[in-house]
Amino acid sequence: MSSYLNQGYLDIEDITVPTEERFAKGAVAVIECVQNIPCNPCTDACPRKAITIEGSINNIPNIDFDLCNGCGICVAQCPGLAIFLIDKTFGEETATIGMPYEFLPLPEKGEEVTLLDRAGNECGRGRVTNVRNTKAMDRTPVVFLEVDKDAAMRVRFFRRDSK
Amino acid sequence: MRLDQHPILSFDRGKPITFTFDGKPVNANEGESIAAALHAAGYKTLSHSLKLGRPRGFFCAIGKCSSCMMQVNGIPNVKTCMVLAEEGMDVRTQHGWGELKNKPSSRTYPRREMPLLETDVAVVGAGPAGLSAAIYASKFGAKVLVFEENTKVGGQLIKQTHMFFGSRDHHAGVRGIDIGDKLISQLGDNVEIMTETPVVGYYAPGELAVIRDHRLHRVRAKKIIVATGASENMLALPNNDLPGVYGAGAVQTLMNVYGVLPGKRMLMVGAGNIGVIVAYQALQAGVDVAAVVEALPVIGAYQVHASKLRRCGVPILTRHTIQTTWGDGQVEGATIVRLDDNWRQIPGTEQDIACDTICLSVGLKPTVEIFFQAGCSMAKIPELGGDIPIRNEFMETSVEGLYVAGDASSIEEASSAMLEGRLAGLDAVEKLKGSSDELQELKNHVKESLDELRAGPFGEKIRQGEKKLQEEASRL
Ligand SMILES: Cc1cc2nc3c(=O)[nH]c(=O)nc-3n(C[C@H](O)[C@H](O)[C@H](O)COP(=O)(O)OP(=O)(O)OC[C@H]3O[C@@H](n4cnc5c(N)ncnc54)[C@H](O)[C@@H]3O)c2cc1C
Ligand code: SF4
Ligand code: SF4
Ligand code: FES
Numbered sequence: 001m002s003s004y005l006n007q008g009y010l011d012i013e014d015i016t017v018p019t020e021e022r023f024a025k026g027a028v029a030v031i032e033c034v035q036n037i038p039c040n041p042c043t044d045a046c047p048r049k050a051i052t053i054e055g056s057i058n059n060i061p062n063i064d065f066d067l068c069n070g071c072g073i074c075v076a077q078c079p080g081l082a083i084f085l086i087d088k089t090f091g092e093e094t095a096t097i098g099m100p101y102e103f104l105p106l107p108e109k110g111e112e113v114t115l116l117d118r119a120g121n122e123c124g125r126g127r128v129t130n131v132r133n134t135k136a137m138d139r140t141p142v143v144f145l146e147v148d149k150d151a152a153m154r155v156r157f158f159r160r161d162s163k
Numbered sequence: 164m165r166l167d168q169h170p171i172l173s174f175d176r177g178k179p180i181t182f183t184f185d186g187k188p189v190n191a192n193e194g195e196s197i198a199a200a201l202h203a204a205g206y207k208t209l210s211h212s213l214k215l216g217r218p219r220g221f222f223c224a225i226g227k228c229s230s231c232m233m234q235v236n237g238i239p240n241v242k243t244c245m246v247l248a249e250e251g252m253d254v255r256t257q258h259g260w261g262e263l264k265n266k267p268s269s270r271t272y273p274r275r276e277m278p279l280l281e282t283d284v285a286v287v288g289a290g291p292a293g294l295s296a297a298i299y300a301s302k303f304g305a306k307v308l309v310f311e312e313n314t315k316v317g318g319q320l321i322k323q324t325h326m327f328f329g330s331r332d333h334h335a336g337v338r339g340i341d342i343g344d345k346l347i348s349q350l351g352d353n354v355e356i357m358t359e360t361p362v363v364g365y366y367a368p369g370e371l372a373v374i375r376d377h378r379l380h381r382v383r384a385k386k387i388i389v390a391t392g393a394s395e396n397m398l399a400l401p402n403n404d405l406p407g408v409y410g411a412g413a414v415q416t417l418m419n420v421y422g423v424l425p426g427k428r429m430l431m432v433g434a435g436n437i438g439v440i441v442a443y444q445a446l447q448a449g450v451d452v453a454a455v456v457e458a459l460p461v462i463g464a465y466q467v468h469a470s471k472l473r474r475c476g477v478p479i480l481t482r483h484t485i486q487t488t489w490g491d492g493q494v495e496g497a498t499i500v501r502l503d504d505n506w507r508q509i510p511g512t513e514q515d516i517a518c519d520t521i522c523l524s525v526g527l528k529p530t531v532e533i534f535f536q537a538g539c540s541m542a543k544i545p546e547l548g549g550d551i552p553i554r555n556e557f558m559e560t561s562v563e564g565l566y567v568a569g570d571a572s573s574i575e576e577a578s579s580a581m582l583e584g585r586l587a588g589l590d591a592v593e594k595l596k597g598s599s600d601e602l603q604e605l606k607n608h609v610k611e612s613l614d615e616l617r618a619g620p621f622g623e624k625i626r627q628g629e630k631k632l633q634e635e636a637s638r639l
Contacts (some may be wrong), residue, residue: 005461008469008479009331035466036619038578041330041336054611057330058619079326079336089253103447104170120476138338139171140326 002034009118010034012153017140018065018086027070027087027098031063033080046078072098076137085142086152095152096129101143106131106162115147116157123154164424165465170447171324171338174422182252189254196222196314197243197254198231199421206388207406207493209233209243210257218492220247220406224413226312226361227394227530228403233257235601237264244416244566247314253628278380282308284591285384287362287533290318291577292569293390294346295584296591299353303592308382309354312361315420317343318392318569319412320577322419325440325448328465329578339577340419346581365537369564373521386564386591388610389534390584393548393570395528398432401487407494411441411524418448426520430497431455432485438524439464439479443472444637445522453516456499458506465621486513488521499520527574542635546628547573553636557590558583558608560638566591575625 004010010032018028031042031051036058042051043061050067051074053059072085075098084097107113111128126147133141147155165172173183176191184201184634191200198209198221200265208218209231226245236253237303239261243254246384284300289311297307315321323339334342350356357375364372371382395410397403409417409427410435414425429450434457442452455472459483462469469479472480480499488497501512525546534541534552540561542553552560552567559566566587569580589606617625 004466004469006481008462008466010466010470010474032470033467037328037465037467038330038616038619039335040330041326044331046335056618057615058622070422077336077400078467080465081471082467102170104168105603106280116474119476120474159476 004034007119016063017153017154022065023086023088026089027072027085027096028065029063029068029070029072029074030084030086031061031082032084032156033078033082034060037058039079040072042078042083045074047071068154072132072142075100075142076095076132076140081140083114084156085144088149088152090129090146091138094146095145095149096146097152097155098132098142098144099156100140102140106133106141107158111160113145113158113160115145115151115155116159117154118156120157122159123151124148126158145148166418166422166424166448167472169499172340172419172422176422180248180250182248182250182254183258184254191248193247194407195248195421195423196224197233197235197241197246197248197252198542199417199423200248201243201246201254202417202425203421204425208256212404213259217404218406219233219404220493221409222397222413223395223410224555225394228410229306232261234261239263244413245313262352278378280308280373280380280382282306282382282384283384283595284308284386284388284588285310286388286390287371287571288318288390288392288571289313289316289344289356289358290317290390290392290569290580290581291320291342291563292571293318293388294343294583295352295425295581296388296390296566296568296588297354298349298351298357299585299588299605300386300592301354303589303595303599304387305353305592307354308384309356310360310362310371310382311358314359316347316358322412322415323446324419324444327577329576329616332624333578333581333616334548335578342577362533363540365533365565368562385595386566388558388566388568388587388591389571390567390569390580390587390622391530391533391571394522396526396528398485398523398525400485402489404493405488406489406492406521407490408488408521411437411508411522414522415441415444415519418450419608424448424450425522426494427451428453428518428521429522430485430499430516430518431458431522431524433481433524433526434469435482435524435526436465436468438522439468439472441522441524442477443475446472446475446477447630451521452477453518453551454499455479455627456485457481458484458502494519494521527570529571529574531571534560534565534567539565540635540639542633544573544628544631546624551632553632553639555636557606558587559590564591564594573625573628579613579616579625582609582616583610586613
């Protein structure tokens with residue numbers, strides 16, 4: 001039995017991760033949706049047609065990391081909030097993670113936050129580098145966090161200090 | 164407690180009004196149900212049980228369970244979750260059965276004076292299924308009347324702030340709250356929707372009784388499509404009647420329709436899609452979610468829904484159940500316990516959780532009274548939610564001209580509810596106005612989409628249920 005069925009979150013082995021070579025070329029989308037569910041808005045969302053679902057709508061999405069240019073459009077369009085934008089070229093030691101964030105108040109650029117992993121466990125501190133929130137994103141803003149490069153595939157959420 | 168901000172919703176609160184609750188003034192806003200306004204003012208107890216006088220709050224918030232009945236302006240047994248608060252209203256806790264002050268005599272509504280409404284197609288319920296039926300029946304020329312008990316049109320969609328699954332063709336990626344508006348904009352001129360108009364009975368073939376403006380009306384329709392949705396299941400556990408134990412849909416209604424916080428800290432029971440989605444929506448509204456407990460060894464919700472809740476730090480405890488809930492007059496906490504492989508509670512694993520809200524998301528059951536009354540052949544099919552009318556592939560029941568669609572025909576989701584509504588609407592209008600190539604093509608297309616939707620592993624239960632239903636139908 002896959003562990004996500006009783007723990008609710010994915011292990012890294014469940015996820016298709018871009019190669020370090022691809023990461024070195026700039027931002028790229030990582031899709032964390034591994035179950036056969038009737039859903040497909042991600043395929044329409046991507047203007048470069050990098051995301052495809054073969055055959056039945058119940059199949060899982062595939063992403064062509066070489067077609068993906070890291071524009072991030074798909075992140076706000078996925079009803080499962082399951083797409084993350086990873087940029088390992090952000091700094092010497094750091095990467096950014098773009099994640100959907102449907103909560104208020106939105107964090108501010110530059111704000112320091114507590115980082116959380118897929119299980120909601122704390123894993124260090126990070127900094128908000130950007131908050132994208134356009135009308136086309138229809139109330140699903142995307143928050144970009146700067147984190148240690150080796151945490152880029154671990155951090156998936158955050159908690160603000162002031163509450 | 165009213166929310167002043169929400170990441171998805173904006174609440175345009177109506178004009179401030181004041182009504183009284185057992186003589187005490189309560190501040191509210193126009194457009195709020197009495198029950199929601201009382202909850203916002205901190206009053207959770209709405210009535211007392213008949214025999215033991217135990218306090219009762221609301222449970223379903225959609226007019227289906229009757230636990231919110233109060234005396235309003237002297238009239239007893241008013242479902243306060245369905246009636247809007249008005250300036251100067253006199254709302255009282257009801258003790259006992261309630262009594263009508265001015266008993267109507269049989270002469271109050273002489274039958275010949277009962278207003279009559281005539282239409283080609285009558286639709287019961289303005290959720291996604293009913294609205295889709297109306298759109299497609301009217302598209303091919305039928306005059307349609309839609310009767311909706313609620314003050315708002317859209318059924319369950321009006322409280323679903325999340326983006327929907329499914330395919331783009333069925334509005335996937337669009338928030339539930341916005342799908343209702345899309346459907347309404349597709350309605351033709353020959354459709355009229357009557358809100359606050361419950362259908363209370365099916366009488367002669369093709370005749371319904373509805374209540375409108377406190378008066379009984381007769382409806383005569385050539386075809387009737389019933390899309391009454393579903394009601395939430397209760398869970399047997401000690402003190403499950405304490406105010407503060409709510410159905411997941413009720414919590415959603417409070418938060419997302421009225422912008423009223425259900426409580427400060429919640430325990431969710433049930434990790435299916437609805438439980439997990441509503442737990443997430445509670446976080447969005449600012450409620451602290453202590454945990455989600457699930458008796459099964461696996462999480463029923465889609466992995467993506469579970470994942471977005473888990474990364475916020477909310478535990479989902481599989482093989483756990485709620486043992487009891489406690490509190491003085493309202494919920495103050497719950498005891499949860501682990502289950503072994505044979506579903507027995509494991510002594511010593513009890514854990515107390517302080518919370519003021521317990522949200523039950525343990526399944527839905529189709530609302531099917533009208534079909535029983537009409538004498539439809541029924542079948543009990545657990546995979547589809549319980550008792551349902553036997554129907555053919557175009558959603559017509561064993562009573563000719565009476566159709567079913569949506570959650571009332573099987574507990575599924577909005578996309579399938581819309582498709583079933585379309586099928587029923589198309590079949591009804593075809594029989595009334597004759598067929599055409601366009602109509603046939605649409606019908607086939609809708610059927611194919613339904614099959615495709617149900618093709619995946621999550622459609623397995625529905626496919627099994629459909630098979631059983633066909634077997635039952637062939638036996639008729
Ligand atoms: C939390 C939650 C999340 C969900 N998420 C999704 C999702 O992501 N994707 C998806 O596809 N589906 C989802 N669903 C399911 C979807 O909302 C329902 O399946 C769908 O609303 C069913 O439509 P319906 O028209 O059959 O019933 P409803 O929407 O329940 O509408 C029935 C209507 O009938 C009215 N009515 C009932 N009885 C009477 C009467 N006697 N007289 C007059 N009117 C009456 C009711 O007031 C109501 O307006 C979700 C449901 C919930 C609760
Ligand atoms: S980031 Fe842009 S290019 Fe890449 S998959 Fe998403 S939408 Fe397509
Ligand atoms: S839109 Fe999101 S949830 Fe739906 S299939 Fe694509 S990645 Fe999965
Ligand atoms: S009928 Fe009002 S809460 Fe159920």
